[in-house]
Amino acid sequence: MKTFKIHFIRHGITEANLKGQYVGNRTDLPLCYSGVDELRALRDTIDYPDVQRLYVSPMLRCKQTADIIYPDNDYTVIDEFAEYDFGSFEGKTAHELEKDESFALWTSGKIPSPPGGETTENFIKRLAMGLRRTLENMMENDADNSAVIMHGGAIMMLLSSCAVPRRRSVEWQCDAGRGFSICVTPSLYHSSGIIEVYDIV
Numbered sequence: 001m002k003t004f005k006i007h008f009i010r011h012g013i014t015e016a017n018l019k020g021q022y023v024g025n026r027t028d029l030p031l032c033y034s035g036v037d038e039l040r041a042l043r044d045t046i047d048y049p050d051v052q053r054l055y056v057s058p059m060l061r062c063k064q065t066a067d068i069i070y071p072d073n074d075y076t077v078i079d080e081f082a083e084y085d086f087g088s089f090e091g092k093t094a095h096e097l098e099k100d101e102s103f104a105l106w107t108s109g110k111i112p113s114p115p116g117g118e119t120t121e122n123f124i125k126r127l128a129m130g131l132r133r134t135l136e137n138m139m140e141n142d143a144d145n146s147a148v149i150m151h152g153g154a155i156m157m158l159l160s161s162c163a164v165p166r167r168r169s170v171e172w173q174c175d176a177g178r179g180f181s182i183c184v185t186p187s188l189y190h191s192s193g194i195i196e197v198y199d200i201v
Contacts, residue, residue, distance in 0.1 A: 002144065002185075002186075003144070003183050003184060003185050004135060004138055004139075004143075004144050004145070004146075004183070004184045004185075004186070005049075005144065005145045005146070005181060005182070005183055005184075006131075006134065006138075006146050006147070006148060006181070006182050006184060007048075007049045007051065007146070007147040007148070007179060007180075007181045007182075007201050008147075008148050008150060008155045008158070008159075008179045008180050008181075008182065008201075009048075009065070009069065009147055009148065009149050009150070009177065009178065009179040009201055010150070010151065010152045010155060010174050010175065010176055010177065010178060010179050011031070011057075011059075011061045011062045011064075011065040011149055011150070011151060011152075011176065012031045012035035012036065012038060012039040012061065012064070012065045012068070012176045012177055013031065013032055013034060013035030013038060013176045014029040014030065014031055014032055014035060014061055015029065015032045016029055016091070017032075017035075017176075018032065018034075019093065020093045020094065020095075021091055021092060021093050022086040022089045022090060022091065022092055022093070022094075023083070023086070023090065023091060024083040024084045024085050024086040024090060024117075024118075024153075025059065025082040025083045025084065025085050026085065026086070026090045027090060027091060028059055028060045028061075029060065029061055030060050030061060030064060031061055031064045031065065035061075035176065036064075036068065038176060038177065039065060039068045039069060039176070039177050040068060042069075042177040042178075043068060043069055048069055048070070048147070048201070049145065049147060049181065049201065050145070051070070051073065051143075051145050051146050051147045052138075052141070052143035052144070052145050052146060053076065053137065053138055053141060053143040053145075053146040053147075054066060054070050054073040054074065054075040054076070054146065054147050054148075054149070055075060055076050055077075055078050055081070055134050055137070055146060055147070055148045055149070056075045056076070056077055056078070056081070056148070056149045056150070057077075057078065057081040057082050057083065057149065057150045057151060057154070058077050058078075058079050058081075058082050059082060059083060059151070062081075062149045062150060062151070063075070063077075063149075065149045065177070066149045069147075069149070069177070070147065075149075076137060078130045078133055078134055078148070079130075080126045080127060080129045080130030080133060081127065081130040081148065081150045081151075081154060082151075082154075083151040083153060083154060084117075084118055084123050084151075084153050084154070084157075085114075085117045085118035085123075086114050086117050086118075087113065087114035087115050087116035087117025087118070088102075088114055088115040088116050088117070089103065089106075089114040089115075089117065090117075102114065102115050120157070123154075123157055124157055124158070124161045127154055127157060127158040127161075128158070128161070128162065128193070131158065131162075131195075134146065134148060135184060135186060135189070139186070152173065152174060152176075155172060155174060155179060155180065156169040156170070156172040156173060157169055159172040159180065159182075159195075159197060160172055162189075162193050162194060162195055163182065163194075163195050163196065163197045164194060164195075164196050164197070165197065174200075174201075178200070178201055179200075179201040180197050180199070180200060180201060181197070181198055181199040181200070181201055182195045182196060182197050182198065183195070183196045183198050184196075
């Protein structure tokens with residue numbers, strides 16, 4: 001039974017990351033200078049997996065990361081892998097929102113989304129659709145090993161929803177330029193929605 005390997009890698013650091021801001025799919029920020037330098041250092045010191053296909057979120061920070069880590073690979077954009085929509089929390093820090101009642105309700109799980117933002121349920125469904133699109137494209141191109149450059153929050157939510165070993169989303173956190181390698185058996189994934197994490201990038 002054929003299996004497919006996919007390496008989920010978090011994009012490099014932006015100024016918003018350094019400031020602790022919630023930045024989702026409404027703000028298309030580039031990598032900051034230190035983020036670029038960090039990725040170049042990682043590229044020169046660790047062995048990123050060799051891949052046959054490369055996929056990216058539509059956000060600029062992911063495309064720039066792909067160009068640094070995999071400069072010789074063309075990539076395919078998967079729109080469903082875009083970051084979460086933080087609604088009215090976009091661009092703000094937790095400190096700035098600490099007196100916002102809706103922020104307290106959202107972080108405690110009492111409301112499903114930030115005002116005007118995306119529900120966790122819809123976010124997970126969107127990411128799952130992106131994974132299916134990725135698998136379909138890999139099969140169409142006879143590729144069994146690929147990388148996806150996407151967002152830390154997206155990696156956390158996707159793996160917490162369908163990966164084994166079972167872990168909470170916070171346990172799937174990863175640093176910029178790092179991530180997780182998964183193994184997918186299409187028949188098992190289509191029947192049960194399960195993927196297996198087998199290594200750390």
